[in-house]
Each structure stands twice: as C-alpha cells, then as structure tokens.
Amino acid sequence: MEDMVQVIVNTEVKQKDPTEAVTIAISARALFDMEEEHELFLMEGVEKYIDHQISNEDTPMKEGIILPFIRAVQMVNKRLLERNPEEKQLFEVILLSTHSAEGGVRIINSVNHYGLEISKFCFLHGNDPSKYLHSHEVKLFLSACESSVCNAQKKGIPAALMMQQHCLTANEQLKVAFDGDSVLFSDETDLVYREKGLDGVIQHEKDLENVPMGEGPFKIFAMILGEMKKKFSQEDDPICTYLVTARSGNDLGIRAIKTLREWGLKIDEAFFMAGAPKGPILSYIQPHIFFDDNAINISGARAVGTPAALVPTYCE
Template structure:
C-alpha cells in the first residue's frame, strides 16, 4: 500500500462541462451568472474533459480505511454558485468532500495547503500560479475526443519540460537539432533534472507498485518527439529515478495524436501548445505552461 496519498486538485470547469455557464458569466457578469447557477442548482452538470481521469483515480480507493487518492475541488465560484457543482458531484457518485471556493480570487494558495501533487484547471493564470508554487499543473483544453472505454487509468506525458526539466530543450532552441543530439549523446550517463511532473509521476509509480505489473489499474506512457540518439539519456534518467514507465514512444518529430489515440490515454500532458492542440483532437489534453517554449 502506498504510504503517501496522491492528492489531485481540480477546478469545476475541468471536472464538468461549464461552457454554457461561463458564456453567461462572460456576457452578463457575476450577478447574472450567480442567478443562473442558483436557478439550475438541482440540474446536474454533464462530465467535462477531466471527468474520466478523476473517476478512474477515485476508483483506486478500494480500501476505504486507507485511500490511495484524494480529489479536491478548487473553484473560483462562490459557495452559492458552487452548490450546483457539489450537487453534480453527488449525482455522478464521485467521492469528493473537500473544496475551496474563492469567488474570483486565485486559488493556488489553497492548492498548496491541501498538499496537492497535481492541479487541473481551465484557467491558465491559476495553472501558472500553481507551477510557480512547485505543483504539477496543466490547463485543460477543449477536446473533441470521445471518452475511452478501458477501465484502466491511462496517462501519457511528454518528456522535456514536463517529466524532465527544460535543460535539453533550451539547447535545442539555442543551437538546433544537431546541437541537441550532440549534447544528449555526450550527456547520456548524466540523469536529466526533474521537471514539474516528476513528483506526480513518482506518486503514480508508488501506487502502481502496490499491484502486479500485468494487473495494474494504472498504465503510463512517455510520448516524446525525441528519437535516437537522444532516447538513451531519457531511459537512463528514469532508471536512475527508480520510476517505471510502461510504454515509451520516441517519435522523432512525428505528430503525437494518432499514437495517443492508439494508447487510449485518459489524459496527455505536454508543454508545447501546438502539440496540445493536435493531441486534443484525439484525447483529453493538458497544456503545461513551463519552460523555454512558454517563456513570455
């Protein structure tokens, strides 16, 4: 049994489809939005982009006395407008009991207090605040994908500036592909520094370690634009960390979307928005605004 519980904080707009409600807020302001939500608080919201992932995470809690995962709702709603969200949580049978409603204020300070390993939100500003506070975080993008069939939780990650630091990516930006490959070949025995999602991946690995490999309820994949010879450093880095990645795809620059669909990802995390936009056509996708490719 994993000793440290995995804590995931999620915004209401990542958990449920609140597009129509958000349009009311944008067009008519806070007061009309509040009246709208209160008038519909007995009408359940439909699942949002990250709903499948959350449901599968909570399904890992097979022993009520020692839960492996906790999901916390963190929302810019007020408590009044948030009541519809909690009613929807109950309607869908999600075991979520903790929440913070901040009525428009940035919520990341409470994310830290909850001890979250991961924060998912539709608000890029809040995501950047969480990343600055040292928490893995991603902006959930609209997705045209259908919910996947598997009961297994499948999470896919990009490598540089997500699992790993952006150290190598900076060399690519400054010197091009040849300089990048040369550096990675020369540094193949030197582990890459960890990126913002290393602690989250490690927590997933701890849960996976409770199960036989062939019957694990979680499956992870590294899906990266790297190819040979830059693959070697990645493999040896993960080995040095003692973290298992179930599948590793080194695509050498090919588009990732079709591969993510084949993997059956419940969610994919990438730092480059162009890769995220492509991936979102196939699977739920979170943009990680971290590293040199996101420098303002």
C-alpha cells in the same frame, strides 16, 4: 469565470491520512462542461451567473474533460483498499472555487449525480486558488484558468491547463501519458536546441549520456504513480503509464531511458516519435490524460479525442 470548488474524493467512509494522501486539485470548469455558464458570467456578470445556477440547481451540468480521469482515480483508490483496507496512499481531489457559495448547490448536485465520492467543497469568493495548494500538499493541479495554472507553477506545483473537448478514454485502467522534455524531464535539452539546433542537441546528449537529466515538473506525479503500481502484480495493475516524446530513439532516446532508470521510474510503454505527430499513437492508447508543453502536440491530441493538458512554459 473560474469556478473551482474544494473537493476530496473519498473511498467508502475511510478517511485518508493527509500526510500520505496524493492530492489532486481541479477546477469545476475542468470537471464539468461549464462553457455556457462561463460565457454568461463574462457577458452579463456574476449576478446573472448566480441566478442561472440557482434556477438550474436540479439540472446536472454536462460531463467535463477530466471527469473520466477522476472516475479512474476513484477506481484506483477502490482497488488499493481492496488489496489493503489500511492503505494510506490514496488519491484526494481538491476543486477550488473563486466564486461565492451562492451558486454552488448546482455543482454539489452535479457531483452527486455523477456518483463522485466527494465530501468537501470550498468557495473562495474571488481569491486566487493557487495560494491554498501548498497547505493541502497538492501534487497535481488541473484548471481551465490559465492564470491559475501559471500561479500554481510559480509556487512549484505541477499544473496544466485544460480545455473542454470531446474525449475518447479507456476505462479498464487509469491511463496517464507524459511528454518528455519540459514535462517529465527538465527543459535542459529544449534550451540547447534553441541555442545550437538539432546537431548541438545530439552532441549534448551524447556527451552527457550517463548523466541523468534534471527533473521536470511532472516527475513527482509520475513517481507517485510508479509507487502505486508496485503494490500490484503486472497482471492486476490498475494503472498504466506512457512516455510519448518527440525525441528520436537512436540519437536522443538513450539518455532518457537511463534517466528513468536512475530515478527508479518504470514506464509501462515508451514511444520515441522522432518528431512525428503524436495524435495517432494517442488515439490507440486512449489515455485519461496526456501532459505536453507543445501547443501543436496538444492540438493533435485533441483532434483524436485525447484529453490534453497543456503544461505552459511561458509563465513568468
């Protein structure tokens, strides 16, 4: 079951300009912990699932992995509107549901229970949610369904797979952490590594030190966050961004830094881990979400309570 509902996070009663809105698409199984409901759907079928949802309409579902991220996104919207009541570049969050609306009341009630400013719900009755992403100009798609994430990637939408876990997240800012290669940057260096090994990568990076790397799938979202950050002073910035990469600083860090400089993308803090585990630094940062393409790094993040978003590189 991948229960996904179209949801738009509004700030106050202000309508966001669809041409400037930063649209994030999410699934209900990412927003709420619906693993028990999902198991019921798999084991006993859709009718039992719907009956369960209807009989529990007034029982809120448990908080899911990305709910704190959505709260932080709403906080940024509020801060942007406090700064400029006419602000157009605001977040929208769209949650698409492959189930019918019959069992959707519990999702709506749960959204209201958590105080999320949501006004639009769309139930797709088995249709692939990825086909609706371009029509909403989605800039980020977070789902608990692997096939939905892969289908979104094939359509050029930055997408990541979310799995439920216990999370520790900071609250004072929206904190977003990115891996480098195959996430912020293209997979160019990873491909060289597979073909020529570490020595080949070091020489490759040295030869192309002044040539910017290609764009990774999450460059667009990182750039949007960078644009939002420019609207605030450093002391009053509600957004904090991080680069947490396996690259070493001395051999592979210079090209990464020069690429960010060429893009005009300022990252608040950058960590060149030289292949060391990322979990310890993530446990200190406590981001609302961490994007990485390596399953080992995802496991390490999950182990320290970091909401980990797997960016799959295996989608064909």
